[in-house]
Amino acid sequence: MTTSEALLKLEQLSRVFTVRRGLATSRFVAVDDVTLAIAADRPEILAVVGESGSGKTTLARMILGQVVPSAGHLHFKGRDMTRLSARERRIWFMKEVQPIFQDPFAAFSPLKKIESYLYETALNFGTATRATVDAHIDQALHTVGLSLKEIKGRYPNELSGGQMQRTAIARALTTNPSLLVADEPVSMLDASLRMAIVNSFRDLKQQQGVSVIYITHDLATAYYAADRIAVMLRGWVVELGPAEQVLGNPLHPYTQILKSSVPEPDPRMRWTEKVALARQELDEFSATGCKFATRCPFAMDVCSRVAPTNLVPDGRMVKCHLYDPAIPAAQKHRAGGAIPLTPVASTKAS
Amino acid sequence: MHIVANINDLRAYYITEAYGVRRTVKAVDGLSIAIRQNEIYGIAGESGCGKSTLLKVLLGMLTPPLTIVGGSVTYNFEGEPVDMASLSQAELRAMRWKELSYVPQGSMHVLNPVRRIRDTFRDFIGAHVRAPRREIDERVRAYLVELGLPDKVLGSFPHQLSGGMRQRVTIALATILSPRLIVADEPTTALDVVVQRGVIQLLQEIRERAGNTMVVVTHDMGVHANLTDRVAVLYAGQLMEEADTPTIFAQPRHPYTQHLIRSLPKIDDRSERVSIPGRPPALDNPPGGCRFHPRCPYAMEVCKTEVPLIEQVGPNHRVACWLINEERMGRIAARLANAEPRPLATDTQLTPQRPSPGGARSAGGPEGAIR
Numbered sequence: 133m134t135t136s137e138a139l140l141k142l143e144q145l146s147r148v149f150t151v152r153r154g155l156a157t158s159r160f161v162a163v164d165d166v167t168l169a170i171a172a173d174r175p176e177i178l179a180v181v182g183e184s185g186s187g188k189t190t191l192a193r194m195i196l197g198q199v200v201p202s203a204g205h206l207h208f209k210g211r212d213m214t215r216l217s218a219r220e221r222r223i224w225f226m227k228e229v230q231p232i233f234q235d236p237f238a239a240f241s242p243l244k245k246i247e248s249y250l251y252e253t254a255l256n257f258g259t260a261t262r263a264t265v266d267a268h269i270d271q272a273l274h275t276v277g278l279s280l281k282e283i284k285g286r287y288p289n290e291l292s293g294g295q296m297q298r299t300a301i302a303r304a305l306t307t308n309p310s311l312l313v314a315d316e317p318v319s320m321l322d323a324s325l326r327m328a329i330v331n332s333f334r335d336l337k338q339q340q341g342v343s344v345i346y347i348t349h350d351l352a353t354a355y356y357a358a359d360r361i362a363v364m365l366r367g368w369v370v371e372l373g374p375a376e377q378v379l380g381n382p383l384h385p386y387t388q389i390l391k392s393s394v395p396e397p398d399p400r401m402r403w404t405e406k407v408a409l410a411r412q413e414l415d416e417f418s419a420t421g422c423k424f425a426t427r428c429p430f431a432m433d434v435c436s437r438v439a440p441t442n443l444v445p446d447g448r449m450v451k452c453h454l455y456d457p458a459i460p461a462a463q464k465h466r467a468g469g470a471i472p473l474t475p476v477a478s479t480k481a482s
Numbered sequence: 483m484h485i486v487a488n489i490n491d492l493r494a495y496y497i498t499e500a501y502g503v504r505r506t507v508k509a510v511d512g513l514s515i516a517i518r519q520n521e522i523y524g525i526a527g528e529s530g531c532g533k534s535t536l537l538k539v540l541l542g543m544l545t546p547p548l549t550i551v552g553g554s555v556t557y558n559f560e561g562e563p564v565d566m567a568s569l570s571q572a573e574l575r576a577m578r579w580k581e582l583s584y585v586p587q588g589s590m591h592v593l594n595p596v597r598r599i600r601d602t603f604r605d606f607i608g609a610h611v612r613a614p615r616r617e618i619d620e621r622v623r624a625y626l627v628e629l630g631l632p633d634k635v636l637g638s639f640p641h642q643l644s645g646g647m648r649q650r651v652t653i654a655l656a657t658i659l660s661p662r663l664i665v666a667d668e669p670t671t672a673l674d675v676v677v678q679r680g681v682i683q684l685l686q687e688i689r690e691r692a693g694n695t696m697v698v699v700t701h702d703m704g705v706h707a708n709l710t711d712r713v714a715v716l717y718a719g720q721l722m723e724e725a726d727t728p729t730i731f732a733q734p735r736h737p738y739t740q741h742l743i744r745s746l747p748k749i750d751d752r753s754e755r756v757s758i759p760g761r762p763p764a765l766d767n768p769p770g771g772c773r774f775h776p777r778c779p780y781a782m783e784v785c786k787t788e789v790p791l792i793e794q795v796g797p798n799h800r801v802a803c804w805l806i807n808e809e810r811m812g813r814i815a816a817r818l819a820n821a822e823p824r825p826l827a828t829d830t831q832l833t834p835q836r837p838s839p840g841g842a843r844s845a846g847g848p849e850g851a852i853r
Contacts, residue, residue: 183674184645292761293529319672322528322701327745327755349674352704356747356755379749393679395704397746399727402708407679 138207139172139343140195140311145204146367147190162190164367165204167442170311172209175341177333179354179375181390182364188347191364192315195345196231197221208311227257230304232314236296240288246299247284254306272305275340276332294325301332305342312336312344318353326350330357351394355379363387366423373448383450385428422453430454484519485558486663486695487540492553494532494539497546507765509535511719512553514792517663517697522689524710524727525699526742530762532719533699537665540697541584542566542574557582559662580610583661585653587668592652593640599651600636606655625658628691629684646677650684657688664688664696670705682709703743707731712798715739718763718773721792725799735801738774772804780805 147163164187170178180188193199194206197213206213208225216225233239240246250269254260260268270280276298283291283299291299297317304312314333318326330353336342348354354361354375361378363371363386371384382388393407408427422428425435434453445455453459491514496507509532517523525533538548539555555566559581569577578584586592594602603622604615611618623633631650640648649669657664669685670678682705689696698710706713707727714724715738723736734740747755760777763769769776775785785804792802793810 183676294761323703323742323746325528325761327747330747331754331756351675352747352749355749356752390675391749393675394749395675395678395682395702395708396748397703397707397731397743399707399731403679403683406683407676 137172138169141169141207143167143205145206146202148202161367163187166369170343175337175343176359177337177344177346177357179358179361180347181351181354186364187367188364189315192313192347196313227307228309229311230307230309232300232304232312232317234316235320236300237288239300242288246286250303250306253303257307259307272302276302293321294328297329312342315347326353333357368451370451377448384452385430386424485516486519487517488556489515490554493551494535495549495551497549505766509719509765513721515714519695520693521711522696522698522709524706524713526706526713527716528701528762531716533716537667537699540665580659581662583656583664585656585666585669595640599638610659626654629654646673649681653684660692662694664694666698668700703746718768719765720773723801729799735795735806736803737778737780
């Protein structure tokens with residue numbers, strides 16, 4: 133895929149924060165060498181999943197242009213985003229890429245009527261004129277299952293969390309964007325309301341051709357809505373591929389643990405084994421080898437020494453030594469036989 | 483079976499009066515549940531269903547405008563049962579953390595941000611146990627190691643810990659004095675799945691080790707399925723259904739319970755899922771009849787006017803729904819028509835019962851009052 137075909141393209145994107153403690157400074161790599169792309173001609177929902185502190189939000193903020201990358205390239209519609217002028221960023225980029233935040237009640241002022249946000253966004257970005265703005269906003273609200281009549285004159289406290297979050301999506305839609313970046317849009321909502329939000333993402337993709345980057349730690353809704361899933365761990369994308377592959381048959385041990393940790397609404401499927409939690413989170417960020425090695429049930433000697441590369445065993449990307457054809461299978465078997473090792477054989481084919 | 487806490491026909495309202503306008507929010511309205519010893523009792527329902535108010539009452543945290551209008555909460559830890567309303571503030575304070583403990587929702591906001599974790603532990607324990615500081619520190623360290631937490635956290639400030647670690651520290655704080663009843667309000671919400679699993683594991687371990695009883699409130703049915711022994715489903719301050727966890731997931735009888743369970747997406751299943759439109763009613767003016775009827779896909783005429791009775795549909799399984807009532811009544815009618823008429827009162831299984839206020843105060847039969 134060349135740069136011109138991609139809607140959004142991240143190339144070896146990294147962000148380093150410096151943490152100062154007294155006189156000493158330490159580096160903290162929040163996003164480490166992330167490469168992914170969203171095609172322009174084929175709208176999709178890309179879910180970014182991972183535990184808290186895995187760099188999901190920093191990644192989103194870089195895509196939104198709120199955080200400047202430390203290294204790597206970020207192209208949107210073929211243009212290098214770090215080189216946009218302030219004016220272009222405001223009138224072109226912010227119109228094309230719209231954010232949706234975690235807590236809708238924090239995103240809207242409680243003292244302002246909700247519709248004012250929709251009007252302001254539509255008029256300021258020039259997607260509607262005074263004459264057409266009502267119809268424009270009503271249409272945006274209709275795509276998320278609301279109408280202007282329902283919210284007109286209302287304040288945030290008069291709406292439920294689900295309605296507020298849908299209004300936030302409608303607000304983002306008033307600029308006719310081509311990409312929505314939704315950072316944990318459902319984590320503040322009841323499980324039963326989540327489906328309404330996730331369903332509206334699906335509708336948006338199908339009916340309006342809007343791509344969505346859906347950042348979440350809720351794997352079940354990610355699987356339900358997303359076309360592709362990127363699993364993040366301590367700044368790395370450790371697995372990236374179609375949702376059916378990544379969550380249907382996870383390859384990376386971390387994805388496997390994530391999948392098995394989703395509480396199934398079925399008491400017959402309770403967990404029987406225990407899970408190891410990260411004890412020292414900061415150490416994992418600066419690990420020399422694989423960042424998951426200390427917690428991985430299949431860790432080998434090589435894992436704590438050498439960082440794995442991005443491997444493509446069966447059409448998806450996996451960052452794990454277990455799927456490296458250069459590492460002898462005997463070692464992997466010793467480390468643990470439970471992981472399906474078949475993809476190693478198909479590496480040559482792909 | 484020993485009942486640790488008995489809630490009988492509880493009515494807890496928020497009563498406010500401002501500029502002569504009186505407003506009553508019926509957050510918990512006529513609720514009767516009995517919590518058994520050493521069980522994990524789950525309370526499910528959407529936001530605004532009265533879950534948190536129930537917890538406040540259970541913990542005796544009654545500050546205006548929250549007022550108990552009717553019913554009672556009886557603790558039965560050791561010896562004589564105690565009516566919560568009869569306890570003074572000082573007595574309640576002495577009970578808290580030692581016998582009655584609380585794991586709050588937002589662990590960021592409950593730990594003092596300017597005190598190290600060690601000092602918070604000292605405060606907690608020092609309020610109940612007279613012991614030298616060294617001894618307390620040693621006990622805290624031993625307890626953290628027992629729970630699999632690094633003792634390094636003791637020297638940290640809350641902001642230096644991750645969300646999952648803070649939540650686990652909060653649980654350790656709440657349980658270190660081996661309380662008899664632990665009440666947890668959304669203990670895993672806003673945690674990611676692996677940490678959530680760790681917290682569920684931790685709660686189960688503590689229950690097994692200390693033999694205490696837990697009440698866990700969460701809207702996440704997945705957590706209920708993995709953690710609890712029994713589940714009560716609340717809606718608009720009233721009990722809709724209560725059963726053993728396997729039963730409620732295998733045979734949910736109330737339409738609301740069915741919706742809660744079936745609306746959840748599952749991995750390996752991408753079929754379309756819809757959520758019931760609408761939201762829980764405002765509790766200052768709840769709808770008449772069954773409170774779920776405006777959202778219920780099976781609503782009948784009777785649902786709009788009459789409140790359904792709580793009926794026993796199986797061992798340990800209670801449901802308040804006219805569908806069940808109708809079914810029952812239909813069967814009774816059929817039986818009356820076919821067979822010899824016989825007095826309904828002897829058929830305890832089929833008699834709808836309304837929990838009677840005051841009936842559970844006798845020490846002997848709190849369970850009996852509910853059946």
